[in-house]
Amino acid sequence: xxxxxxxxxxxxxxxxxxxxxxxxxxxxxxxxxxxxxxxxxxxxxxxxxxxxxxxxxxxxxxxxxxxxxxxxxxxxxxxxxxxxxxxxxxxxxxxxxxxxxxxxxxxxxxxxxxxxxxxxxxxxxxxxxxxxxxxxxxxxxxxxxxxxxxxxxxxxxxxxxxxxxxxxxxxxxxxxxxxxxxxxxxxxxxxxxxxxxxxxxxxxxxxxxxxxxxxxxxxxxxxxxxxxxxxxxxxxxxxxxxxxxxxxxxxxxxxxxxxxxxxxxxxxxxxxxxxxxxxxxxxxxxxxxxxxxxxxxxxxxxx
Amino acid sequence: xxxxxxxxxxxxxxxxxxxxxxxxxxxxxxxxxxxxxxxxxxxxxxxxxxxxxxxxxxxxxxxxxxxxxxxxxxxxxxxxxxxxxxxxxxxxxxxxxxxxxxxxxxxxxxxxxxxxxxxxxxxxxxxxxxxxxxxxxxxxxxxxxxxxxxxxxxxxxxxxxxxxxxxxxxxxxxxxxxxxxxxxxxxxxxxxxxxxxxxxxxxxxxxxxxxxxxxxxxxxxxxxxxxxxxxxxxxxxxxxxxxxxxxxxxxxxxxxxxxxxxxxxxxxxxxxxxxxxxxxxxxxxxxxxxxxxxxxxxxxxxxxxxxxxxxxxxxxxxxxxxxxxxxxxxxxxxxxxxxxxxxxxxxxxxxxxxxxxxxxxxxxxxxxxxxxxxxxxxxxxxxxxxxxxxxxxxxxxxxxxxx
Numbered sequence: 001x002x003x004x005x006x007x008x009x010x011x012x013x014x015x016x017x018x019x020x021x022x023x024x025x026x027x028x029x030x031x032x033x034x035x036x037x038x039x040x041x042x043x044x045x046x047x048x049x050x051x052x053x054x055x056x057x058x059x060x061x062x063x064x065x066x067x068x069x070x071x072x073x074x075x076x077x078x079x080x081x082x083x084x085x086x087x088x089x090x091x092x093x094x095x096x097x098x099x100x101x102x103x104x105x106x107x108x109x110x111x112x113x114x115x116x117x118x119x120x121x122x123x124x125x126x127x128x129x130x131x132x133x134x135x136x137x138x139x140x141x142x143x144x145x146x147x148x149x150x151x152x153x154x155x156x157x158x159x160x161x162x163x164x165x166x167x168x169x170x171x172x173x174x175x176x177x178x179x180x181x182x183x184x185x186x187x188x189x190x191x192x193x194x195x196x197x198x199x200x201x202x203x204x205x206x207x208x209x210x211x212x213x214x215x216x217x218x219x220x221x222x223x224x225x226x227x228x229x230x231x232x233x234x235x236x237x238x239x240x241x242x243x244x245x246x247x248x249x250x251x252x253x254x255x256x257x258x259x260x261x262x263x264x265x266x267x268x269x270x271x272x273x274x275x276x277x278x279x280x281x282x283x284x285x286x287x288x289x290x291x292x293x294x295x296x297x298x299x300x301x302x303x
Numbered sequence: 304x305x306x307x308x309x310x311x312x313x314x315x316x317x318x319x320x321x322x323x324x325x326x327x328x329x330x331x332x333x334x335x336x337x338x339x340x341x342x343x344x345x346x347x348x349x350x351x352x353x354x355x356x357x358x359x360x361x362x363x364x365x366x367x368x369x370x371x372x373x374x375x376x377x378x379x380x381x382x383x384x385x386x387x388x389x390x391x392x393x394x395x396x397x398x399x400x401x402x403x404x405x406x407x408x409x410x411x412x413x414x415x416x417x418x419x420x421x422x423x424x425x426x427x428x429x430x431x432x433x434x435x436x437x438x439x440x441x442x443x444x445x446x447x448x449x450x451x452x453x454x455x456x457x458x459x460x461x462x463x464x465x466x467x468x469x470x471x472x473x474x475x476x477x478x479x480x481x482x483x484x485x486x487x488x489x490x491x492x493x494x495x496x497x498x499x500x501x502x503x504x505x506x507x508x509x510x511x512x513x514x515x516x517x518x519x520x521x522x523x524x525x526x527x528x529x530x531x532x533x534x535x536x537x538x539x540x541x542x543x544x545x546x547x548x549x550x551x552x553x554x555x556x557x558x559x560x561x562x563x564x565x566x567x568x569x570x571x572x573x574x575x576x577x578x579x580x581x582x583x584x585x586x587x588x589x590x591x592x593x594x595x596x597x598x599x600x601x602x603x604x605x606x607x608x609x610x611x612x613x614x615x616x617x618x619x620x621x622x623x624x625x626x627x628x629x630x631x632x633x634x635x636x637x638x639x640x641x642x643x644x645x646x647x648x649x650x651x652x653x654x655x656x657x658x659x660x661x662x663x664x665x666x667x668x669x670x671x672x673x674x675x676x677x678x679x680x681x682x683x684x685x686x687x688x689x690x691x692x693x694x695x696x697x698x699x700x701x702x703x704x705x706x
Contacts, residue, residue, distance in 0.1 A: 132340050133343040133560060138568075228507070228537065237506060279501070
């Protein structure tokens with residue numbers, strides 16, 4: 001084992017290499033959540049041109065639906081992983097049909113304000129019903145325990161988080177960038193009238209895309225329920241960071257959202273070791289630098 | 304003419320009647336977090352507790368009329384200050400109670416003394432309220448950081464937990480709690496191996512836990528609150544903290560936090576509180592009434608909410624004794640003179656620096672199998688007597704304490 005040190009200029013703190021590997025792995029795990037959430041945002045922005053500020057509230061709803069399923073119907077984690085995204089995705093479909101579809105032609109600001117307002121309402125209603133302290137959600141027995149990797153103890157659940165998140169991210173990227181359905185979707189955002197002329201029902205496709213983006217948020221919420229506090233404010237605490245991730249990756253870029261999600265998780269993890277006080281700020285510092293150097297984001301295409 | 308005379312006589316009679324009964328009116332404001340992270344600790348539950356206090360007091364003292372208002376400070380000192388000013392100046396409020404969030408409480412305490420009203424703190428923790436920042440219009444009722452640090456810190460060191468690592472919320476409250484606990488640990492022969500300061504509202508604690516595990520300290524002290532404490536403990540259970548022979552010490556944990564964690568995750572956690580709903584029959588009976596008033600059968604009152612009941616009761620007694628609530632300093636002086644006595648906190652006193660003293664309880668969270676009914680959270684491990692539970696009067700640097 002050897003030690004790894006920061007330059008004296010940055011404090012010169014040293015940690016053993018084993019601990020560093022542990023921190024890198026943990027960064028990847030947190031990055032999985034950033035990637036999952038920013039993926040949904042990127043899909044919605046890329047396809048609908050809507051800045052979905054209710055994404056955090058929808059992530060929270062995912063966790064709460066999982067809790068309610070366990071509480072009232074005894075359905076545990078695995079069914080919740082499928083059903084909660086479907087339920088929350090359905091509410092997304094309703095929101096799109098009732099509100100969002102009227103906003104596509106207007107400035108981004110309108111969609112942002114509407115979804116922000118919805119987020120406040122959803123959060124308020126949930127807080128009123130369940131209180132602010134949070135609700136217990138236990139881990140499924142099949143994912144309890146962990147492996148000793150020599151340099152750290154890796155809980156099985158965290159390993160599962162990385163695997164599931166990578167699977168969903170790669171699957172989504174593949175569908176949008178490499179299949180015929182994805183090609184239709186991308187074409188529909190470029191020129192809806194022309195795509196319609198080919199006999200494709202564009203409004204339904206857009207509605208389902210929003211529903212899918214929202215379902216991704218809910219999926220991340222269910223993934224988070226066993227390890228984080230399930231409370232009404234769990235989403236609003238995370239969403240600002242996730243927006244920064246999307247901006248760094250390039251608004252609307254699917255690959256950008258995934259890569260920056262994981263990457264920034266690692267950067268944040270390292271900050272927690274060397275300079276913990278800055279761990280909430282480091283992402284925004286990076287965002288500022290990226291915006292100065294590449295205003296469209298790391299993976300963004302200039303409009 | 305005859306009619307007018309009759310009316311005049313009637314009016315005189317009525318006026319005379321009122322004067323004879325010596326009606327006193329006071330207006331009380333519950334200033335709390337109604338909509339955010341501390342709203343389960345105080346919030347609507349504190350308003351319910353205040354209503355119960357007023358109802359009980361009215362039975363014995365029909366000549367004192369009590370009006371109640373409540374407001375949301377949103378955890379912002381500026382919003383809280385503005386509301387306090389408006390209540391005192393425009394709405395003629397005589398006293399403010401509760402006020403979780405030390406930042407808001409310190410601001411309101413300042414305003415209260417300038418306007419010569421009364422401020423009874425139940426929700427805020429900072430021991431500075433009866434230390435350097437004390438004043439003659441503020442009473443700190445339920446608990447403070449010194450008491451939490453000494454109750455939990457001392458007890459754990461004495462039972463073998465002599466090496467500590469701190470996870471500290473990086474703002475005034477966390478620093479104060481860390482400072483007070485470190486002092487208590489070192490005074491009792493323990494040592495502090497390291498600490499890490501995390502930002503408020505941190506979602507993921509795994510990175511910090513790895514650092515705590517690497518330190519090999521026997522005790523990981525949580526100098527934080529609410530969601531941060533819950534997330535840290537959840538991550539600790541997941542990363543096998545106890546398998547490595549380490550244990551958490553929760554320095555500020557409320558019953559609502561234990562409920563959010565679930566007993567399976569929280570079991571074995573040691574903490575200190577000054578009031579626990581399941582401690583005795585009187586508390587249980589009051590809890591039933593509180594649940595009915597709050598209209599929440601599944602919720603359990605926190606020590607902060609119980610403190611609102613107890614503090615308001617004592618304030619009203621003092622107003623009744625003075626027959627006026629107009630002069631804030633005089634009321635607080637009377638509060639300090641009268642011994643306190645109520646169903647929830649029993650007998651106690653208020654010291655010269657405004658510190659209310661009563662016993663504290665060292666509690667340990669039960670395992671799920673040991674919990675017999677909903678809300679059956681704790682084993683009571685020790686009772687810390689009133690004179691040891693709080694910071695000695697001379698050590699607080701309160702300007703009100705002379706010599």
